[in-house]
Amino acid sequence: MSTQDPAARAIALRSEAYRIADEILYPAAGEVDRSGVIPHSHWRALAEAGLFGIAAPPEAGGPGLEFPQVIEILEVLASGCLSTSFAWLQHHGVVISLSRSTNTALREELLDATVSGRLRAGVAFSGAVRTPPHMTARRVDGGWVLSGHSPFVSGWDIVDLFQISARDVDTDDVVATILPLTDLRNRVRVIPMQLSAANATSTVSLHVADLFVPDARVVTRVTREDFFANQTAGIRINGTLPFGLIRRCAALLDASALPHAARRLRERADAARSALDTAMGVSADALVAARADAAQLALDATSTLVAAHGGSSLIRGYASERLHREAAFILVAASRAEVKDLLLRRFSGLDDPGAG
Template sequence: MAGQHGRVSDIVARARALADDLLFPGAGGVDAAGAVPTAVLDALADAGLYGLTGPVAHGGLAADPGTVHAVAEALAGGDLSTAFVWLQHLTVPAMVAGSPLAEEYLSDLCAGRVRSGIALLAATRPQPVAITARREGEVFVLDGGVPWVTGWDHVDVVLVAARDDADVVHFLLVDAVAGPTLEAVQQQLVAVQASSTVELRLQGHEVPASRLVRSVPLAEWQAADPGNLRTNGSLALGLVGRCTRLADLPGLAADLTDTRARLDAAGPADLPGARAEAAALAHRAAGLLAVATGSRSVSRGHPAERLTREALFLLVFGSRPAIRAALLDRLGASRSGLGAGQDAAGR
């Protein structure tokens, strides 16, 4: 047990070293190429980071939430695209543990030999249902679309949530292989284009019932959702931390400490506001870095230019209506007359 504790306590230091020595020096090249090198993800797997949330019995670290958040923050401060791809994987070992698929998949998931993405939110939002599932004998048949699935070129399986007529959500491991009934359309993003984020379209796509991870009533899943918002906030904190290290912004470092503490202390009811605060701080930090850097910050490929685009991405990534409303209020929408139910594009 002492050895396991040492592995967990050391993992944050390893993540920070990877971020400073590998991810950040290569981030500009990753952004320009529009693809995360497989070798970079291999380095994360070799460091044990793919097993961060997996059970010890299958080679994982079973890290506590604070450790997960610290690792995610460190990696996001190195290269957001790489961190974004890796972060999707963490949900899957945790959900597969205790399922009928544990013995078949968990050891490989924890080692990073099998890498995974997620497509969960589309089926768990209110009507209309984005992805439907119906059971036909020994298969589930999936229809619909998922607008955001990250890491498509780097994953072997995607944990897809699909909803049936009884409002039960079925979580299924779907092979990440395009075909006649499964299409992956590349998204064009202003930032993290290297994350291989696609729109997933399914039409009559059959998944063996043996790939079912679990089934959960929609209301039960939605009730638990607010408590799952903390980890995504670490991406914004990581960007802020990098900005503070690239420019002499001591006040920003203090704000980072305060924002992290608020996120850590927030319960489900307070998390949307804390998430909004983190995203707004990343937006401000990137702006301050641009001003401190001067005219070089508008040169394509400069770190300040990339971080500014990433801060824009983080204003809307992983959002919920309550986060969006809090951000609009924080950024001054109440004074401009723009409400939480609309934006400048009318969406």
């Protein structure tokens, strides 16, 4: 982006997000779903618009957006193409890690390139989330040895860098490392996944056996408590995905001459979004409940569209059919065990007062 004034830059980024979502991503979303491939032109458009750097602070070359401004951009792009936005979403976590890193050499090597989108990044942190962890790190001379697996890693063969997180076997600290994909190819084992939705994210299960990572590639090391505290923001950020689907469903209902249904979905989305924002300052339980509410609402929105479109919703490749699959994806992907447990109780009726 060439605009230097922060307010003008924020407006320009927002405008570009809407343009790209509606004019580039959504028109191609059906073909991306069918082919399982995100075109390089999507990444080029996002990079040229400056959208790879929206989470970076001004001192790192970022636009200095407020959190709600970032959230709006994430929602809008999720309404365009779930595969593209889901893979792109991971990138911002790496930008944040680099911008905060005390590893000056690594930050100087990678930060500018990730902020500009010249390098795309993904994350593999699910192995550090579980207790006991699936991915561990053992301290050795000059670095760390990683072992274990990360069960759901998106962006293989799409991104240039991966941030892999593991738990220190001695202290339980979380060690995050950044490695080029070219360095990982012959040193790890990946099991490709065929996903029912967002398959173009090129998602794999990543398996590591005694992978040595030098200290020079360690981006952060934080306590287990700090790591999980940071997951609060992650729940809110991942909560943008349901609202992206709701936005698209409402637009399609408008196009189907059903403005009352579209308006009601938008009203419900506004209330759910407000609840999610409020919950961030209340408690972890409130945030989990609000995130589950958003996921349920996305399922309601796509079910509304299925009912509106009737038999065509049963034909593979139609927008309503694809969006309904994507709503199921959002119920469990980019989520947390607590959210999924709550949804299980709600859908099964276990939370009903009369349930046994």
